[in-house]
Amino acid sequence: MAQNRHSLKDVAKRADVSVATVSRYLNGFLELPDGTRGRIDRAVADLDYRPNPHARRLSLGRSDTFALIIPDIANPFFSRLAAAMEACAAERGKMVTLHATMNRSDREIAALENASQNLVDGLVFITNHMPPPEVAERINRFSRAIVLDEDVKDARAPRVLCDNEQGGFLAGQVLYEAGHRNVAYIGGREDLFSTSARLEGLRRGMQGIAPLRSYVDDHAAASGRELAQRFLKDCDGETALFVGSDELTVGVLEVFRAQGVRVPEDISLVSFDNVRSLHLFAPAITAVEQPVDIMGRRAIEMLLDGDWDDPKFLETTELLPVRLIERQSVSAPNPITRKA
Amino acid sequence: MAQNRHSLKDVAKRADVSVATVSRYLNGFLELPDGTRGRIDRAVADLDYRPNPHARRLSLGRSDTFALIIPDIANPFFSRLAAAMEACAAERGKMVTLHATMNRSDREIAALENASQNLVDGLVFITNHMPPPEVAERINRFSRAIVLDEDVKDARAPRVLCDNEQGGFLAGQVLYEAGHRNVAYIGGREDLFSTSARLEGLRRGMQGIAPLRSYVDDHAAASGRELAQRFLKDCDGETALFVGSDELTVGVLEVFRAQGVRVPEDISLVSFDNVRSLHLFAPAITAVEQPVDIMGRRAIEMLLDGDWDDPKFLETTELLPVRLIERQSVSAPNPITRKA
DNA sequence: TGCGTTTACTAAACCGCTTTATAAGACGGA
DNA sequence: TCCGTCTTATAAAGCGGTTTAGTAAACGCA
Numbered sequence A, B: 001m002a003q004n005r006h007s008l009k010d011v012a013k014r015a016d017v018s019v020a021t022v023s024r025y026l027n028g029f030l031e032l033p034d035g036t037r038g039r040i041d042r043a044v045a046d047l048d049y050r051p052n053p054h055a056r057r058l059s060l061g062r063s064d065t066f067a068l069i070i071p072d073i074a075n076p077f078f079s080r081l082a083a084a085m086e087a088c089a090a091e092r093g094k095m096v097t098l099h100a101t102m103n104r105s106d107r108e109i110a111a112l113e114n115a116s117q118n119l120v121d122g123l124v125f126i127t128n129h130m131p132p133p134e135v136a137e138r139i140n141r142f143s144r145a146i147v148l149d150e151d152v153k154d155a156r157a158p159r160v161l162c163d164n165e166q167g168g169f170l171a172g173q174v175l176y177e178a179g180h181r182n183v184a185y186i187g188g189r190e191d192l193f194s195t196s197a198r199l200e201g202l203r204r205g206m207q208g209i210a211p212l213r214s215y216v217d218d219h220a221a222a223s224g225r226e227l228a229q230r231f232l233k234d235c236d237g238e239t240a241l242f243v244g245s246d247e248l249t250v251g252v253l254e255v256f257r258a259q260g261v262r263v264p265e266d267i268s269l270v271s272f273d274n275v276r277s278l279h280l281f282a283p284a285i286t287a288v289e290q291p292v293d294i295m296g297r298r299a300i301e302m303l304l305d306g307d308w309d310d311p312k313f314l315e316t317t318e319l320l321p322v323r324l325i326e327r328q329s330v331s332a333p334n335p336i337t338r339k340a
Numbered sequence C: 001t002g003c004g005t006t007t008a009c010t011a012a013a014c015c016g017c018t019t020t021a022t023a024a025g026a027c028g029g030a
Numbered sequence D: 001t002c003c004g005t006c007t008t009a010t011a012a013a014g015c016g017g018t019t020t021a022g023t024a025a026a027c028g029c030a
Helices: A008-015 A019-026 A034-047 A053-060 A076-091 A105-117 A133-140 A164-177 A193-205 A221-234 A246-259 A292-305 A311-315 B008-015 B019-026 B034-047 B053-060 B076-091 B105-117 B133-140 B164-177 B193-205 B221-234 B246-259 B292-305 B311-315
Strands: A065-070 A095-100 A122-125 A145-148 A159-162 A183-188 A212-216 A240-243 A268-273 A286-289 A317-320 A323-325 B065-070 B095-100 B122-125 B145-148 B159-162 B183-188 B212-216 B240-243 B268-273 B286-289 B317-320 B323-325
Touching: A008 A019, A008 A034, A019 A034, A053 B053, A065 A076, A065 A105, A076 A095, A076 A246, A076 A292, A076 B076, A076 B095, A095 A105, A095 B076, A105 A122, A105 A133, A122 A292, A133 A145, A145 A292, A159 A164, A159 A292, A164 A193, A164 A240, A164 A268, A164 A286, A164 A323, A183 A193, A183 A221, A183 A246, A212 A221, A221 A246, A240 A246, A246 A268, A292 A317, B008 B019, B008 B034, B019 B034, B065 B076, B065 B105, B076 B095, B076 B246, B076 B292, B095 B105, B105 B122, B105 B133, B122 B292, B133 B145, B145 B292, B159 B164, B159 B292, B164 B193, B164 B240, B164 B268, B164 B286, B164 B323, B183 B193, B183 B221, B183 B246, B212 B221, B221 B246, B240 B246, B246 B268, B292 B317
Parallel strands: A065 A095, A065 A122, A122 A145, A145 A159, A159 A317, A183 A212, A183 A240, A240 A268, A268 A286, B065 B095, B065 B122, B122 B145, B145 B159, B159 B317, B183 B212, B183 B240, B240 B268, B268 B286
Antiparallel strands: A095 B095, A286 A323, B286 B323
């Protein structure tokens, strides 16, 4: 990497003072008369001195780094979150490291272990499955951790979530108003907080009608395909589908297209996230939009500015508002092609 | 973070040996008789000892970290690259830090500066514009750097690129064969290596016919919209469009849709990247596919396994093959709606 | 028995920074 | 003149590892 790095000692020697003086001055803990200050400033400039961050971190016991533990970086929802977090962290002089888990508990534990060894200044944890208790335990060992997007049982850490209940409600409402009375939900497992919130909202939006459901552990197009197949087999008069993420929607649409199931003629569909270019799909897909960028920024802001001494703060849950983007994938149920 | 961390000293004391012995043993530089070894192993286990990475890095002068400098993490092309790089690095025990530049030279320089201060073990640099000489200079100060996706003038570092010339050729060929004789290119500026390679390939695929061109500095939907507007104004009989990235394609399609320009009836279109779900678009978009995951992995593998002592290695350019994914956005030019 | 060679291990310097405790000298007032 | 109080620093002990140079004891062998 860089070649002729100079150390504090070099600066001190050149400015004819002690290293302690230089260190304290550079860190703003020492006022100096003009003469001394000038000599130090000049020495720093002449030598192009930059403190060695490793030494600094060893001494200070911190890392100036946040660890982002994320199911899948290639998934647009998470990559948008990551982008927002990186931007916010960079503005505040912090770095971020990336750790993909693919929602596997062993990877989550390994990533947490890694982050803890590295003495990160903060942790943002995202998962899409119900991790074993060990994961929450490990999260709780961090003095600064944020749980993002999906609640984690027994984690003592502030949460930044979207308003899943409201999202479900908006989807239910638009479907109910279009005339649907029999809808199915495809998404995360029922033991997830987000899932039960969405289902609750959906039911409320549907005036109390509960949906047929299919679940998976992850949000990936492949899972969407699998669930779509299962749905087409199990389907009993459903005229609409509420899908838990754009990734799943992609898989679902692939299967529908392959099997000649038309949206919205045969079945209406509402997606969740709105991070893919759903407006260009055939048909354009109606979706509940998550405030992705705001969620990412909030997570980092809380890490930096939260009142971490207040035990109450750890109980915080910040619920960010979602909104419905209406497009062309919802229509009135079609009695002719409606399945038995 | 973690609380009761134990140091090497603690382990040494407990095993009744010196710290040097423990350190050398744990790093595999010392064979020990069973007795001593057992005592150390037990002490390590009892104390749940884990070396302090900051101390280790200070001592060894490295960071076990790769820096990824990337235009925009939210862009699916880059997030897929990042995902592949992170996965590959994690397999080999390395961490990655993320730095978004939005193709701004000042941000690129700041990120390079940061990476160099942090004594990263390696750098992967991606840009989409023609950066000032200072950027190449700074890249050259790293002992291990890879230039990915887009060539950087005067950078002395191995390159991992896709075969842009072949990509252009495939696009040109499919358009020519469909009957197009007048196409336009929308994408990166002409001073970029990728652009000239693609244009060269395109011309070859089009049997020597050169295209109308419009350029931008970044790959973003907003730029796509702008270029599409400009194209519709400047357009002089073009019947097809070759677009330099899926991001730009999204913007182009938005404008086309808003203005009632139909694809492929009014104009045929070939995209580049195939990282968005183009197969679900209306119409499904024909595209040149980049081997994104392979490109990401190769960059990291080269960082780890390259022969960095060989000056020849720095001259390496690895050109990865692209392929054409034919879908519905290319048809024969329509003489009726063809513009004047 | 004496001597060279292993074997088994250690003392101490070093990486480069932070920070506490302390000191030397100037200055002001009694 | 003496004493207290600023001002302006500094010495030295960390932080927790790695590594070089070296040593004491056991061993092999003539």
